[in-house]
Amino acid sequence: MTVTIHFREKTFEVKSGMTLRDSLKKIDILPESILAILNGEMVLEDEILENGQEVKLISVISGG
Amino acid sequence: MDWIPDQTARFIKKYWMFGKDEKILVAVSGGKDSLSLWDILIRLGYQADGLYIGLGIDGGISYSDRSKELCVSFAENRGLKLHTVDIKAEYGRSIEALASEKGRGMQKPCSVCGVVKRHEMNRIAKDLGYDVLATGHNLDDEAATLFGNTLSWNQDLLRRQSPVLAESHGLARKVKPLCRFYEKEMAAYAILRGIDYIYEECPFSVGSTSIYHKEVLNRLENERPGSKLAFYVKFLNAREEGLFSDSIIATDSKPDQVCEVCGQPTTNSGKCAFCKIVGA
Numbered sequence: 001m002t003v004t005i006h007f008r009e010k011t012f013e014v015k016s017g018m019t020l021r022d023s024l025k026k027i028d029i030l031p032e033s034i035l036a037i038l039n040g041e042m043v044l045e046d047e048i049l050e051n052g053q054e055v056k057l058i059s060v061i062s063g064g
Numbered sequence: 065m066d067w068i069p070d071q072t073a074r075f076i077k078k079y080w081m082f083g084k085d086e087k088i089l090v091a092v093s094g095g096k097d098s099l100s101l102w103d104i105l106i107r108l109g110y111q112a113d114g115l116y117i118g119l120g121i122d123g124g125i126s127y128s129d130r131s132k133e134l135c136v137s138f139a140e141n142r143g144l145k146l147h148t149v150d151i152k153a154e155y156g157r158s159i160e161a162l163a164s165e166k167g168r169g170m171q172k173p174c175s176v177c178g179v180v181k182r183h184e185m186n187r188i189a190k191d192l193g194y195d196v197l198a199t200g201h202n203l204d205d206e207a208a209t210l211f212g213n214t215l216s217w218n219q220d221l222l223r224r225q226s227p228v229l230a231e232s233h234g235l236a237r238k239v240k241p242l243c244r245f246y247e248k249e250m251a252a253y254a255i256l257r258g259i260d261y262i263y264e265e266c267p268f269s270v271g272s273t274s275i276y277h278k279e280v281l282n283r284l285e286n287e288r289p290g291s292k293l294a295f296y297v298k299f300l301n302a303r304e305e306g307l308f309s310d311s312i313i314a315t316d317s318k319p320d321q322v323c324e325v326c327g328q329p330t331t332n333s334g335k336c337a338f339c340k341i342v343g344a
Binding site: 030031032033034035037042058059060061062063 | 095096097204205208246247248250251252255256263265269272274275278279282283285286
């Protein structure tokens with residue numbers, strides 16, 4: 001019963017049934033710094049992630 | 065999808081950035097903010113052309129080549145005019161080579177890159193007769209800059225940080241119409257509008273101070289939502305209410321000399337920083 005989260009070169013697995021916000025907290029990623037994409041659609045922070053879903057995170061921080 | 069353009073129109077008016085009869089040059093990098101800004105200005109009916117500055121950065125991912133391709137295809141797909149400048153073709157060396165030659169920046173060309181971009185943006189805006197130069201700086205950029213300048217109490221930079229820098233001393237007017245949008249909002253706008261932008265960061269920005277400051281501010285925002293916007297907007301309000309009106313702080317440090325080579329304003333006598341870098 002897991003959700004897979006891809007971010008840059010890394011892959012994380014978290015328990016399903018949590019919101020995106022709580023899932024990100026588990027893997028220590030700030031929601032302010034990413035956008036989450038599921039099946040080509042953006043995921044809101046309070047959406048509950050379900051078993052087997054694969055979420056891709058896109059960094060929104062730019063600059064130098 | 066209309067909220068961002070509507071709000072942008074509001075900020076353009078609020079900060080007196082430009083009017084519908086003025087010619088705008090948008091500095092585009094291939095990133096989400098600058099391409100979205102160009103898209104928004106066109107949607108709002110402004111006369112906006114693009115400017116891409118090719119810096120010759122590779123970083124193992126053909127960074128500059130890829131970002132140029134994205135800007136060119138953005139313009140072609142919408143029938144927009146894009147001016148391009150290739151630093152290596154124009155001045156004989158890429159940004160990396162110029163920085164390495166001058167030994168500036170401790171293995172990172174960011175300071176040289178900043179000088180070159182500012183010079184070229186201003187040169188082209190003036191040469192081609194644009195009324196205003198627009199950049200895609202967002203709220204996170206502005207808050208991080210403000211944070212950095214506050215940590216170092218850099219009075220001159222604090223005084224000059226503004227959504228609009230008026231035309232003066234041979235410098236084109238510069239505006240930041242996206243300065244009150246969160247970086248995340250701009251990424252969402254780009255994706256929802258189907259704007260193809262470069263997801264990869266400039267290879268030299270990894271570990272930069274500005275990104276570190278953004279991360280610190282994101283931690284604050286996470287625990288105290290609204291902190292970033294309040295930090296920036298309250299600073300702008302304080303400026304307007306006279307934060308920098310004190311005569312000591314307000315000592316005008318604007319450039320009062322012109323470069324003997326290119327004619328652009330400079331605070332130094334002789335050559336400006338750009339001409340020293342390119343060895344003109």
